[in-house]
Amino acid sequence: MSGQGIRSWRLDDARQSLVLAARGDALPEVVYWGPPVADEAADLAEAAIQDVTGGMLDEHPPLSISPEAIRSFPGQSGLVLADEAGAPLVPKLLYEAAEESDGALVLHYTDAALGLRYSGRFAIDDVTHVITVSAQISSDAPIRLHWLAAPVIPAPQLSDGMIDVSGRWCGEFQLNRMGWTPGIHMRESRTGRTGHEHFPGLLVLGHGTTNMHGEAWGYQYGWSGGHRMVAEELPDGRRQVQFGHASGTELDAATTCETAPLYLIYSNTGLNGCGVAFQRHLRDRIVSWPDARRPRPVHYNCWEAVYFDHDVRILKEIASKAAEMGAERFVLDDGWFGRRDDDTSSLGDWTVDRRKWPEGLTPLTDHIQTLGMTFGIWFEPEMVNPDSELYRAHPDWVLGPTDQIPGRQQVVLNMALSEVRDYLFDRIAAVLGEYPVDYVKWDHNRVLPMPDAAQTRGTYDLFDRLREAFPAVEFESCASGGGRIDFGILSRTHRVWLSDSNDALERLRIQHDAALFLPAAVTGSHVGPRRCHTSGRVLDIRLRAWIAAQRHMGFEMDPRELTEEEASVLRDVTAWWKANRDWMMRADILRLDSADPSVTAELQIARNGGRFVVFAGKDGTSLQIAPRPLRLTGLDPDARYHVSLRNRSDAVGLSRGIPALKSSPVALSGAYLMAQGLSLPWSFPASIWVLEGERL
Missing domain, CATH: 2.70.98.60 (alpha-galactosidase from lactobacil brevis)
Structure with a gap:
C-alpha cells in the first residue's frame, strides 16, 4: 500500500x-x-x-x-x-x-x-x-x-x-x-479456429x-x-x-x-x-518437447508426390530416394485409411485401407526403418465425411445443423462430447500402438459452422490424453496450412505447417513475417516440386532448398523428378542444414531493414553471439542497378567477424564485378557491418544469397 x-x-x-x-x-x-x-x-x-x-x-x-x-x-x-x-x-x-x-x-x-x-x-x-x-x-x-x-x-x-x-x-x-x-479497430476470428x-x-x-x-x-x-x-x-x-x-x-x-x-x-x-x-x-517455455536434446529431423512428406494414390512399391522407392537426399523422417499423408481415394469420403474411419495396404502399414514402416528414418502419419480427427461409416453410425455427433454448408466435403465432429473424444482416442491410439509412429500431422481443413469455445477445450483434452499416453510422439498443427497457429495449440504440439504453399517466393515472405512470433524450431518448411502445385510457378532448386533451410527443413515432392544436378544441390543444402541445425534451431531470428524493397533478409544469430547466418532473398527486380548494402543487426560492435558467401557458386554471368564477398571471405567489425553493411553480388530475381558469419 x-x-x-x-x-x-x-x-x-x-x-x-x-x-x-x-x-x-x-x-x-x-x-x-x-x-x-x-x-x-x-x-x-x-x-x-x-x-x-x-x-x-x-x-x-x-x-x-x-x-x-x-x-x-x-x-x-x-x-x-x-x-x-x-x-x-x-x-x-x-x-x-x-x-x-x-x-x-x-x-x-x-x-x-x-x-x-x-x-x-x-x-x-x-x-x-x-x-x-x-x-x-x-x-x-x-x-x-x-x-x-x-x-x-x-x-x-x-x-x-x-x-x-x-x-x-x-x-x-x-x-x-x-x-x-x-x-475502435477490431479484429475477430469467428471461424472456430x-x-x-x-x-x-x-x-x-x-x-x-x-x-x-x-x-x-x-x-x-x-x-x-x-x-x-x-x-x-x-x-x-x-x-x-x-x-x-x-x-x-x-x-x-x-x-x-x-x-x-x-x-x-x-x-x-x-x-x-x-x-x-x-x-x-514459445520454444523454451510453452512447447513441451518429448526430447529437447534430439536434433530436429529432416522431414519427408509424401503429399505432393502421390496425394491419395498409395502404392507401397512406389512409396518405398520414394522413401529410398528421400533418404538419399538426407531425409530422416517419412510422413505418410492423407489417403491411408477407410476407402479414402479422394477428399469426399472416410474421414472418421481411422482404420488402415486393406485395398491399398493388404498387409497393413508394416511393409512401409519396416522399409523406412531400414533406411534409418522414423515414421509419421496424418490424421484429421475433428472432422467427418458424410460418406463414412462413422457418420452413418453417429450423425448425432456432428456439430451444427444438418443443413449446414459442407467444406471440403466434410463436417465437424462435436468435440465437446466425451463419447466423441473417447472414440477418437481409441482409434488414434490403436494406430500409434500398432505402428512405430513418432510423429502425427494433425490437420483441420474446415472451419466450424459457428464458433464454440467448448469445441476448442474438447480438442485440447484429446491432445492432452494422447500426449500422456504417447509421450514420445511429436504432433504438428496443420489447418489447411496456417489456419491454427497460436501459443495455445503449441502448448500441445511441436511444429506448425506454416502454409500449404511450397512456393519458395511466397514462403520467403510468409516465413519472414511469421518470425515476429515463431521460432525456426517449430516452423515447418519444405522443398516443394519444381512446378509449385499451388501457384503454378517454376522455381530453381537452389531457391527452394535454401528457403526450406531457413526453418525446420523438409521435402515435399516426388524425389524421382530431380535431375542429378538438382539432387546434388538438395543433398548439399540438406547436409549444410544438418551441420548447423543444433545452433540454428535455438537461434534468434532478426529481420533486417533492407534498403532495397525487392530484398527480404534476415539474420539468425546463435544464442552466444558467436556465429550467424544471413538469408537475403530477392523476389523482384531492383529499381537501382547495383545491390544496395545490407545492414546487419544484433552483433557486438567491438568484435570482428569472418563473413563468407556460402553459395558464391550461384553467381550468374551478368554479375561481372569483383565485390569482396564474391571471391573470398571478409573480416569486418560488428560496428561496420551494422552501420554500413555488406555489398552483395548482383543477382537475378527469384534467387537468394546465404552468408555465414563467425566472431573472431
Whole structure:
C-alpha cells in the first residue's frame, strides 16, 4: 500500500517495468509499461492523471484492467455478462486480496451483491522477458458470458500506429500497418479456429519504429478457438488494447469462465525485440518437447508426390530416394485409411485401407526403418465425411445443423462430447500402438459452422490424453496450412505447417513475417516440386532448398523428378542444414531493414553471439542497378567477424564485378557491418544469397 490511499503493484525485469495502481478499493490501472523505472508507483499514478475540461466528467473514468461500465467508462468494457435468464449484469468490483510472489501477482476482486469474483493474474519471465496475464470470472449462480478480456493494458498515447496480422490460404501472416484513429479497430476470428484471416497478435509501434530500431509493444493471445482484439482510442486520447475469446462463444451458462493467457513484451530494439522474446518464450517455455536434446529431423512428406494414390512399391522407392537426399523422417499423408481415394469420403474411419495396404502399414514402416528414418502419419480427427461409416453410425455427433454448408466435403465432429473424444482416442491410439509412429500431422481443413469455445477445450483434452499416453510422439498443427497457429495449440504440439504453399517466393515472405512470433524450431518448411502445385510457378532448386533451410527443413515432392544436378544441390543444402541445425534451431531470428524493397533478409544469430547466418532473398527486380548494402543487426560492435558467401557458386554471368564477398571471405567489425553493411553480388530475381558469419 502506497500513500494517499493508493494500492500498487509492479513487475520488473532488466527489460521493462509494468506498474499497476488503484485508488481505494477500485480495480487497478496499468499506469506505466515501458523501459525500467524505479519511481514509486504512487508517484507514477499521480503523474499519469490527465486534465479535464468542458463537456467532460469531472475526472477520467479509470481505464482499469477490466474497464467497468458502472464507473462511466466511455469505451469497450472488459466484462459483459448476464444472468442465466439473460438479464444484463453490471458489476462493480471491489478489492478483496492480493497474492504476491517473486515475479507473479494475482489480484482478487468481488461484487458481493451480484455474487461475482474476478481474478487477474500477472507473471513476468526474467529470461524471456515475456509478461503473461489472464483473467477469470466466477459466480455463485450460473452466468452467461458475452465478453471477458484478459487484463487490459493501455497502449501508449505516443504510439505512431500498430501492426496486426491477416491472411488467407497460401498467403498467411500478412502484416497490416495502420495509424490510431478515434474509436475502435477490431479484429475477430469467428471461424472456430485461430484462422488464416486473423492471427491473434498485435504490435504497437513507437515513433519511427523499424525491424531494428525503436520502441514496440507486442501482444499475442494463446487460444485456438477464435479471438477478439480491440484497439480503441477514447475521446480523451487514452488508448486500450483488449484480447479475449471471440465474443459470445461461451454458449452455455457456467459458474466459472476464464481467458487464455495473453503474452506481452516491451521492446526498445524495434520489432525484433518483440519477435525474439516471443520466439524464445514459445520454444523454451510453452512447447513441451518429448526430447529437447534430439536434433530436429529432416522431414519427408509424401503429399505432393502421390496425394491419395498409395502404392507401397512406389512409396518405398520414394522413401529410398528421400533418404538419399538426407531425409530422416517419412510422413505418410492423407489417403491411408477407410476407402479414402479422394477428399469426399472416410474421414472418421481411422482404420488402415486393406485395398491399398493388404498387409497393413508394416511393409512401409519396416522399409523406412531400414533406411534409418522414423515414421509419421496424418490424421484429421475433428472432422467427418458424410460418406463414412462413422457418420452413418453417429450423425448425432456432428456439430451444427444438418443443413449446414459442407467444406471440403466434410463436417465437424462435436468435440465437446466425451463419447466423441473417447472414440477418437481409441482409434488414434490403436494406430500409434500398432505402428512405430513418432510423429502425427494433425490437420483441420474446415472451419466450424459457428464458433464454440467448448469445441476448442474438447480438442485440447484429446491432445492432452494422447500426449500422456504417447509421450514420445511429436504432433504438428496443420489447418489447411496456417489456419491454427497460436501459443495455445503449441502448448500441445511441436511444429506448425506454416502454409500449404511450397512456393519458395511466397514462403520467403510468409516465413519472414511469421518470425515476429515463431521460432525456426517449430516452423515447418519444405522443398516443394519444381512446378509449385499451388501457384503454378517454376522455381530453381537452389531457391527452394535454401528457403526450406531457413526453418525446420523438409521435402515435399516426388524425389524421382530431380535431375542429378538438382539432387546434388538438395543433398548439399540438406547436409549444410544438418551441420548447423543444433545452433540454428535455438537461434534468434532478426529481420533486417533492407534498403532495397525487392530484398527480404534476415539474420539468425546463435544464442552466444558467436556465429550467424544471413538469408537475403530477392523476389523482384531492383529499381537501382547495383545491390544496395545490407545492414546487419544484433552483433557486438567491438568484435570482428569472418563473413563468407556460402553459395558464391550461384553467381550468374551478368554479375561481372569483383565485390569482396564474391571471391573470398571478409573480416569486418560488428560496428561496420551494422552501420554500413555488406555489398552483395548482383543477382537475378527469384534467387537468394546465404552468408555465414563467425566472431573472431
